[in-house]
Amino acid sequence: MRLSTKGRYGVRVLLELALRGGGTVPLKDIARSQQISLLYMEHLIAPLISAGIVKSVRGARGGIRLAKPPEEIKLSEIVKLLEGPISPVDCVDNPGTCARSSLCVTRDIWIELKRAIESVLESKTLYDLAEMQRSKGHAFTEEMYYI
Amino acid sequence: MRLSTKGRYGVRVLLELALRGGGTVPLKDIARSQQISLLYMEHLIAPLISAGIVKSVRGARGGIRLAKPPEEIKLSEIVKLLEGPISPVDCVDNPGTCARSSLCVTRDIWIELKRAIESVLESKTLYDLAEMQRSKGHAFTEEMYYI
DNA sequence: ACTATGTTGACCATATTAGTCAACAATAGC
DNA sequence: GCTATTGTTGACTAATATGGTCAACATAGT
Numbered sequence: 016m017r018l019s020t021k022g023r024y025g026v027r028v029l030l031e032l033a034l035r036g037g038g039t040v041p042l043k044d045i046a047r048s049q050q051i052s053l054l055y056m057e058h059l060i061a062p063l064i065s066a067g068i069v070k071s072v073r074g075a076r077g078g079i080r081l082a083k084p085p086e087e088i089k090l091s092e093i094v095k096l097l098e099g100p101i102s103p104v105d106c107v108d109n110p111g112t113c114a115r116s117s118l119c120v121t122r123d124i125w126i127e128l129k130r131a132i133e134s135v136l137e138s139k140t141l142y143d144l145a146e147m148q149r150s151k152g153h154a155f156t157e158e159m160y161y162i
Numbered sequence: 163m164r165l166s167t168k169g170r171y172g173v174r175v176l177l178e179l180a181l182r183g184g185g186t187v188p189l190k191d192i193a194r195s196q197q198i199s200l201l202y203m204e205h206l207i208a209p210l211i212s213a214g215i216v217k218s219v220r221g222a223r224g225g226i227r228l229a230k231p232p233e234e235i236k237l238s239e240i241v242k243l244l245e246g247p248i249s250p251v252d253c254v255d256n257p258g259t260c261a262r263s264s265l266c267v268t269r270d271i272w273i274e275l276k277r278a279i280e281s282v283l284e285s286k287t288l289y290d291l292a293e294m295q296r297s298k299g300h301a302f303t304e305e306m307y308y309i
Numbered sequence: 310a311c312t313a314t315g316t317t318g319a320c321c322a323t324a325t326t327a328g329t330c331a332a333c334a335a336t337a338g339c
Numbered sequence: 340g341c342t343a344t345t346g347t348t349g350a351c352t353a354a355t356a357t358g359g360t361c362a363a364c365a366t367a368g369t
Contacts (some may be wrong), residue, residue, distance in 0.1 A: 016163060016279060018250040018272070019326065026268050055328050057346075064347095074336025080341040083346070090271065094163070103165040120294040121173050124237065124286060125165070129279040135274075139271060147267040161216055166357065187315070201358050203317075207314095221367025222313040 020098040024051050025059050028142075029068070029093060031060070033085040034140040034148060041078040062096045085141035094136055103130045171198050173291075176215070180232040180288040181295060186189040186225040200227060209243045220280050228276035241283055248283070249276045 027049050032040060041059065046053040055075060063069040070082040083090065095101060103114045105127050109114035174196050189207065193200040209224060210216040227258060229237065237297040242248060249255045251272050257263035 016165065016245060018163065018246055018248060020324085020328095023251055023272075024269065042282060044202075044346085052328065054330075057348090058328085061347075069348060071338080072347045073334070073344095075203075075342095075344045076337060077335085078347085098163060101163055103163060104170055118295075118298060120291050121170065122175065123294060124173075124282075124291065125170075128279060128282050131282045132275060135275050135278045144267050144271065147270060151265060151267060154193065167359095168357085190314085195364080199359065204317090205359085208316075218315060219367080220313095220315045220365070222311095222331085223368060224314045224366080 016103065018094070019098060021059055021066075022094050023062065024049070024056065025097040026090065027051075028056065028059065029063070029088065030079065030144050030148065031139050031143055032069075032079065032081050033145040034041075039072050039076075039078040039080045040159075059097065063093070066092070066096050068092065073113070081141070085145055086143075088141045089137055090139045090141075090144075091133060091136035098155060101133050163250065165241070166245060168206055169241050171196065171203065172210065172240050172244040173237065174198075175203065175206065176210070176228065176288055177295070178252035179226065179228050180235075180292040181215075184227060185222075186219050186227045188225040191225075195239070204264065206244065210240070213243050215239065215241070228288070232292055233290075235288045236284055237286045237288075237291075238280060248280050252277075252302050 024162055025094050028045055028051070031045055031049060044070050045051075049056075060069060060071070064079075067082055068088055071077070071079045073121050091101070102125070103120075104148055106113040106116050106119070106122050107125050107129050110122075113119065113122075114160055116122055175192055175198070177286070178196060189203055190200055192198075193203050196203075207216060207218070211218055211226075214229055217233055218226045229302050239243050239245055240249070247255055249268075249272070253266070254272050254276050255258040257269075260266065260269075263269055273305050
């Protein structure tokens with residue numbers, strides 16, 4: 016039940032965008048403040064751009080910004096885009112993968128588990144995270160100049 | 163957020179033991195009815211034996227059985243033994259792994275996520291699963307002879 | 310003794326993860 | 340229009356995890 020760096024990094028990057036406000040931010044700056052490899056980050060961003068969560072601007076003084084207001088971006092979206100389906104096992108979304116799906120009670124448990132996970136991730140938006148961050152008394156500046 | 167075969171197989175094996183009642187069952191039989199490689203299953207069982215969830219008997223007419231009543235075996239135990247800690251990311255259990263843990267709101271989300279997962283797995287025992295299976299109208303026999 | 314089981318550790322193929330590199334595309338500013 | 344600065348893409352790679360097999364051994368029943 017682990018999250019890979021994709022999901023973790025992705026959420027951090029988008030949270031930083033939310034905290035910075037609406038401006039376009041070069042990948043390099045985010046990579047530095049989040050201490051993520053720039054080249055790796057580029058690959059993380061790609062699916063977020065395709066999905067219309069992030070908008071990018073090429074060329075000098077380019078960068079990325081949120082394509083939607085933070086309150087419209089749920090964590091579940093981000094995690095699904097970067098980690099794939101939430102389901103702990105395949106048969107949850109796709110009963111056909113296992114012949115005993117219809118009789119299987121372990122599947123029922125995994126369904127319940129998926130719902131529990133999804134309910135947490137559906138209930139939080141980037142706006143919520145940004146608010147949490149601000150109420151911790153550490154807005155963007157501190158994160159920015161870390162290290 | 164995926165479960166490996168270890169966790170899935172492990173739960174299925176133990177559920178079959180619970181459904182069969184208290185008797186000692188050869189690994190071979192379980193491997194056959196669950197369609198799991200016997201040699202792989204042996205490795206799955208080992209940590210369950212060490213943890214005192216399963217008792218084994220060597221030699222002719224040997225096998226395994228539950229070491230405790232099914233209602234005392236929570237799914238969370240099984241999953242933890244076979245998959246490792248429930249936490250979606252390391253910093254949840256071990257804040258020291260990341261210098262920003264104390265200021266990090268994404269960590270707070272992962273903590274919430276862990277709690278949601280744990281709450282599902284803590285609330286279900288093998289007894290509950292066995293009951294669910296029986297009330298589905300498909301007790302052990304059907305599972306047993308499933309090819 | 311012999312056979313039927315479980316135990317252990319070494320081994321292996323494949324997939325996934327986490328990244329790097331190089332070539333390219335587009336934009337701003339001169 | 341040139342150049343520096345950015346993002347885009349696909350190929351590549353090292354390390355690790357996954358899912359399994361094999362062989363040697365330990366132990367119990369007949």
